[in-house]
Amino acid sequence: MAVKELYDVIVIGSGPGGLAAAIAAKKAGADDVLIIERDIELGGILLQCIHNGFGVEIFKEDLPGPTYSQRFIKEVRALGIETMLDTMVLDITPLKKVYASSKQHGFVVLEARSIVLAMGCRERTRPMIRIPGTRPSGVYTAGTAQRWTNVEGYLPGKRFVILGSGDIGMIMARRLTFEGAKVERVLEVMPHLTGLTRNYVQCLLDFDIQLQLRHTVKRIIGNDRVEAIESVKVDEKWKPVPGTEEIIPCDTLLLSVGLIPENELSKKAGVLLDPRIGGPIVDDSFQTNVPGIFAAGNVVHVYDLVDWVTEAGYVAGNAAGEYAIKERQKETGSITIQAGDNVRYVVPQMLDKAHLTDKPISLQMRVINPIEDPVWVEAHDGSNLVARKAERYVRPGEMVTLKLRPKHFDDVRKAGTLTISVNPK
Amino acid sequence: MLEKYDYIVIGGGVVGSVITRWLSKYEGSVLLIEKESDICMGSTSSNTAIVHAGYDPLPGSLKARMNVRGNEMWDTLAGELEFPFERRGDYVVAIGEEEFSNLTTLIEQGKKNGVPGMRLLMGDEVRSLEKEINPEVSGALWAETGGICDPFAITISAAENAVVNGAKVMLNTAFEDFIMDGDRIIGIKTNKGDFGCRWAINCAGLYSDVVMHKAGVRPEFKIIPRKGEYFVFDRADITVNNVLFPTPTEKGKGILVTTTLHGNTIIGPNSVLIDDKEDRSCTTAGLDEIWEGAQKLVPGLKRKHIIGMFAGLRPYGNGPCKTPGIDYQHDYIIEIPEKVKGFVNLGGIESPGLASSPAIAEEVVAMLQDAGETLKVKKDWNPIRRSRPRFRDMDHKERERMIRLDPRYGRVICRCENVTEGEIIAEIHSPIPATTYDAIKRRTWLGTGRCQGGFDMPRVVEILAGELGVSPLEITKKGSGSDFLSRPTKNVEGK
Ligand SMILES: Cc1cc2nc3c(=O)[nH]c(=O)nc-3n(C[C@H](O)[C@H](O)[C@H](O)COP(=O)(O)OP(=O)(O)OC[C@H]3O[C@@H](n4cnc5c(N)ncnc54)[C@H](O)[C@@H]3O)c2cc1C
Numbered sequence: 050m051a052v053k054e055l056y057d058v059i060v061i062g063s064g065p066g067g068l069a070a071a072i073a074a075k076k077a078g079a080d081d082v083l084i085i086e087r088d089i090e091l092g093g094i095l096l097q098c099i100h101n102g103f104g105v106e107i108f109k110e111d112l113p114g115p116t117y118s119q120r121f122i123k124e125v126r127a128l129g130i131e132t133m134l135d136t137m138v139l140d141i142t143p144l145k146k147v148y149a150s151s152k153q154h155g156f157v158v159l160e161a162r163s164i165v166l167a168m169g170c171r172e173r174t175r176p177m178i179r180i181p182g183t184r185p186s187g188v189y190t191a192g193t194a195q196r197w198t199n200v201e202g203y204l205p206g207k208r209f210v211i212l213g214s215g216d217i218g219m220i221m222a223r224r225l226t227f228e229g230a231k232v233e234r235v236l237e238v239m240p241h242l243t244g245l246t247r248n249y250v251q252c253l254l255d256f257d258i259q260l261q262l263r264h265t266v267k268r269i270i271g272n273d274r275v276e277a278i279e280s281v282k283v284d285e286k287w288k289p290v291p292g293t294e295e296i297i298p299c300d301t302l303l304l305s306v307g308l309i310p311e312n313e314l315s316k317k318a319g320v321l322l323d324p325r326i327g328g329p330i331v332d333d334s335f336q337t338n339v340p341g342i343f344a345a346g347n348v349v350h351v352y353d354l355v356d357w358v359t360e361a362g363y364v365a366g367n368a369a370g371e372y373a374i375k376e377r378q379k380e381t382g383s384i385t386i387q388a389g390d391n392v393r394y395v396v397p398q399m400l401d402k403a404h405l406t407d408k409p410i411s412l413q414m415r416v417i418n419p420i421e422d423p424v425w426v427e428a429h430d431g432s433n434l435v436a437r438k439a440e441r442y443v444r445p446g447e448m449v450t451l452k453l454r455p456k457h458f459d460d461v462r463k464a465g466t467l468t469i470s471v472n473p474k
Numbered sequence: 475m476l477e478k479y480d481y482i483v484i485g486g487g488v489v490g491s492v493i494t495r496w497l498s499k500y501e502g503s504v505l506l507i508e509k510e511s512d513i514c515m516g517s518t519s520s521n522t523a524i525v526h527a528g529y530d531p532l533p534g535s536l537k538a539r540m541n542v543r544g545n546e547m548w549d550t551l552a553g554e555l556e557f558p559f560e561r562r563g564d565y566v567v568a569i570g571e572e573e574f575s576n577l578t579t580l581i582e583q584g585k586k587n588g589v590p591g592m593r594l595l596m597g598d599e600v601r602s603l604e605k606e607i608n609p610e611v612s613g614a615l616w617a618e619t620g621g622i623c624d625p626f627a628i629t630i631s632a633a634e635n636a637v638v639n640g641a642k643v644m645l646n647t648a649f650e651d652f653i654m655d656g657d658r659i660i661g662i663k664t665n666k667g668d669f670g671c672r673w674a675i676n677c678a679g680l681y682s683d684v685v686m687h688k689a690g691v692r693p694e695f696k697i698i699p700r701k702g703e704y705f706v707f708d709r710a711d712i713t714v715n716n717v718l719f720p721t722p723t724e725k726g727k728g729i730l731v732t733t734t735l736h737g738n739t740i741i742g743p744n745s746v747l748i749d750d751k752e753d754r755s756c757t758t759a760g761l762d763e764i765w766e767g768a769q770k771l772v773p774g775l776k777r778k779h780i781i782g783m784f785a786g787l788r789p790y791g792n793g794p795c796k797t798p799g800i801d802y803q804h805d806y807i808i809e810i811p812e813k814v815k816g817f818v819n820l821g822g823i824e825s826p827g828l829a830s831s832p833a834i835a836e837e838v839v840a841m842l843q844d845a846g847e848t849l850k851v852k853k854d855w856n857p858i859r860r861s862r863p864r865f866r867d868m869d870h871k872e873r874e875r876m877i878r879l880d881p882r883y884g885r886v887i888c889r890c891e892n893v894t895e896g897e898i899i900a901e902i903h904s905p906i907p908a909t910t911y912d913a914i915k916r917r918t919w920l921g922t923g924r925c926q927g928g929f930d931m932p933r934v935v936e937i938l939a940g941e942l943g944v945s946p947l948e949i950t951k952k953g954s955g956s957d958f959l960s961r962p963t964k965n966v967e968g969k
């Protein structure tokens with residue numbers, strides 16, 4: 050693929066949010082739409098979500114993650130949207146320059162008329178929740194374990210304890226059980242489930258996996274590989290209750306303790322974040338505080354249903370597409386209006402090409418010398434006559450007007466300079 | 475036939491590695507053995523990474539001399555080995571009047587130790603230099619020779635330079651005992667077999683007591699591990715760009731707020747005596763202690779900005795470890811004991827052991843010369859070790875050029891620290907090959923950012939497996955027993 054330097058819309062990330070945004074931008078009329086994705090395939094996190102539960106709202110079907118995203122990938126291909134895979138975006142500027150790096154394309158600097166941020170989210174890690182203990186192998190975020198199991202084809206352990214009753218954790222509990230691993234326990238520090246009840250029933254209850262609410266990991270044990278974890282009950286103030294400690298032997302601790310919108314790039318572009326959720330502050334078209342930078346999906350806030358991510362992508366992509374079109378019209382720039390034969394001055398002196406839409410534009414002028422016979426008032430682009438009208442006479446004391454009408458606009462647009470002259474017929 | 479060396483260095487921390495590098499300058503064969511899967515996995519792997527100016531140690535101690543001389547040597551060494559080092563100076567911060575008066579004592583001590591470039595700053599000055607500081611600051615001791623470093627970089631580059639100059643490094647090789655001929659050491663026993671030597675050099679850190687006891691030296695000397703715990707912060711959220719020590723008080727040395735070379739603020743360490751030399755676990759009590767302690771210097775720290783935590787063990791020598799002529803405890807032992815021949819004995823190299831390491835190497839070489847070794851510089855000795863390209867540090871033009879030369883440098887594997895496939899592969903094939911995940915982490919800082927390896931881990935395991943020509947199941951985090959994966963999934967097994 051030949052990489053262009055300037056795109057109407059660049060979408061960063063190809064999860065359901067990014068795919069929908071690219072599709073909508075293209076449908077809104079943007080010509081050059083590019084998706085940049087750091088993974089080797091399009092699809093985002095859905096590629097590793099091989100369980101079903103996706104698309105119930107949009108398609109009224111219960112699809113596995115990859116099948117859901119495949120429908121959008123097909124459309125992306127059919128619409129001729131460009132993609133750069135295995136490419137990491139490293140930097141974005143407020144002026145919408147995008148710096149990205151990959152094996153195939155090298156280090157590239159691209160420019161976009163508008164950008165859609167669709168980088169999704171990342172998982173909270175062990176240090177963020179400050180679990181004490183040793184630092185052995187075998188402490189993974191649920192998403193990393195999910196990637197290993199579902200994409201790479203390896204089980205990351207045999208006996209698991211899962212901390213956190215979020216959906217990814219519960220879904221992994223079932224997935225690992227299918228694989229013949231033992232899930233000893235799911236621990237949840239809150240007094241209630243944090244994921245969907247549906248997942249509790251289908252992933253834990255149906256497989257006799259024990260969920261302990263108000264419990265957490267007090268410490269991790271084992272120098273090389275996890276050997277056990279010590280769990281403990283917590284009270285209403287999240288303080289450990291002495292005497293409730295239990296050593297649970299296991300070789301892996303999975304953390305499913307929350308997602309954080311991935312906004313390191315957004316910050317570099319000057320995008321303001323909502324401190325409560327860590328995602329950009331957006332308007333109703335998902336535009337951020339930086340004009341022309343939009344955001345959609347988990348990068349804004351963490352969704353529970355993928356269908357709503359897709360919808361958000363459509364809104365943001367459509368707005369980004371429209372924004373790009375306006376920009377393009379503006380850029381095409383302005384036309385200088387010059388006084389020619391027997392004309393002292395013309396107002397306006399400049400025409401904005403973006404305004405050449407459906408309304409006529411009046412050019413007002415005064416002549417230098419009176420002509421008491423019929424004259425042509427003409428607008429020329431070099432030797433090409435763009436528009437003219439007749440007057441019975443002209444006098445310096447009386448203003449003359451020439452109207453450019455939509456039927457003239459195609460010719461006007463091609464001109465760099467329009468020269469206005471008044472000559473006898 | 476016994477494989478024979480002139481010098482065997484036991485222990486691949488900063489001290490052992492820098493000594494090996496010093497010895498590789500001279501004719502004679504050198505072997506460095508390390509019990510772990512990589513060098514730099516002991517105390518050197520988890521500390522504050524400060525190159526102390528030298529006002530801390532008691533005047534007249536060996537520690538004071540090593541610290542001040544060691545500090546002086548860093549610029550040259552960093553230049554030769556091309557490792558990052560920044561002499562940005564450090565502050566000892568006083569809060570309130572009483573602490574301020576303690577600073578004078580510290581300056582006096584520094585002067586006695588020969589520390590150049592110290593100055594007292596008033597509260598206003600400190601406030602204007604570090605915006606995050608506690609507004610109640612009353613002043614600070616400023617020491618311009620203080621620095622920060624990357625402990626892995628000095629250790630690994632020193633050992634690599636030694637290898638290029640002919641030294642041999644054996645990993646996963648644990649010293650078990652000495653082979654004696656009367657009162658002379660003529661070799662060592664290890665889990666990988668016996669090796670002959672003319673000199674054995676004890677650089678075993680936390681285990682230096684065990685090693686010296688095997689030679690029958692200082693049987694009363696005992697190392698007690700002293701734990702220190704840390705938090706690391708996201709540099710996108712907070713940057714304290716200075717090294718801030720609290721003023722030492724009756725109650726103890728207090729908790730530092732400082733920065734890594736990569737711009738991450740870190741806080742710690744506390745100081746707790748423990749009995750297990752392998753226990754590098756973080757504890758609830760310890761983490762609470764450093765959290766509260768750090769508020770004293772920088773009250774604006776926020777828990778939600780924490781991205782990392784770790785603990786290290788100081789080799790704290792409790793015994794009557796007296797260097798000849800010096801009469802107090804907890805000083806360094808650097809000696810050639812009289813009653814055992816062929817033995818250079820080091821012990822209790824606690825903080826500032828990192829800062830002192832070049833001086834310790836110089837001292838060991840001088841002692842060997844005093845003991846009659848004729849050390850002749852190799853004709854082809856090459857003091858220079860070139861650093862390898864770091865994508866993170868390149869500007870756009872350099873990145874473009876690098877990727878054109880080698881497209882693998884275009885593939886970013888660690889999203890937070892921007893480490894590329896090219897860099898990882900280069901480390902796997904370097905003079906001391908990185909063969910574990912942590913070995914790559916130590917050399918590139920991959921996985922140390924806000925996602926803590928969540929993104930790069932599967933990718934690094936795959937690259938390691940590919941380059942080493944083994945199954946991903948065999949890839950470990952830090953050596954035998956620390957594997958990542960247990961078996962292929964069923965559908966893959968079925969294939
Ligand atoms: C581990 C995990 C598991 C999940 N499992 C489920 C589930 O089972 N069921 C469910 O309903 N929801 C699940 N979710 C929620 C799910 O993320 C959303 O429903 C949906 O996928 C979000 O879509 P998105 O487009 O916003 O982000 P994502 O699908 O996360 O896509 C973001 C994309 O951006 C790319 N990207 C990010 N930064 C860059 C960069 N700098 N350069 C280039 N590309 C970049 C990423 O590689 C990724 O492909 C899960 C989320 C996570 C994190």
Ligand SMILES: Cc1cc2nc3c(=O)[nH]c(=O)nc-3n(C[C@H](O)[C@H](O)[C@H](O)COP(=O)(O)OP(=O)(O)OC[C@H]3O[C@@H](n4cnc5c(N)ncnc54)[C@H](O)[C@@H]3O)c2cc1C
Nearest residue numbers: 485487488489516517518521524649679702826827828829
């Ligand atoms: C919390 C903390 C903070 C510190 N802060 C600083 C600071 O800011 N500045 C500073 O200058 N210093 C600091 N230090 C001190 C510094 O880390 C040490 O002084 C220095 O790392 C000691 O290096 P070493 O090579 O002697 O020990 P180590 O790095 O421990 O190396 C010893 C090596 O010997 C190996 N070994 C042990 N037994 C055997 C055996 N039987 N066979 C083979 N190999 C063996 C070990 O595996 C280890 O790799 C700090 C220390 C700690 C713990």
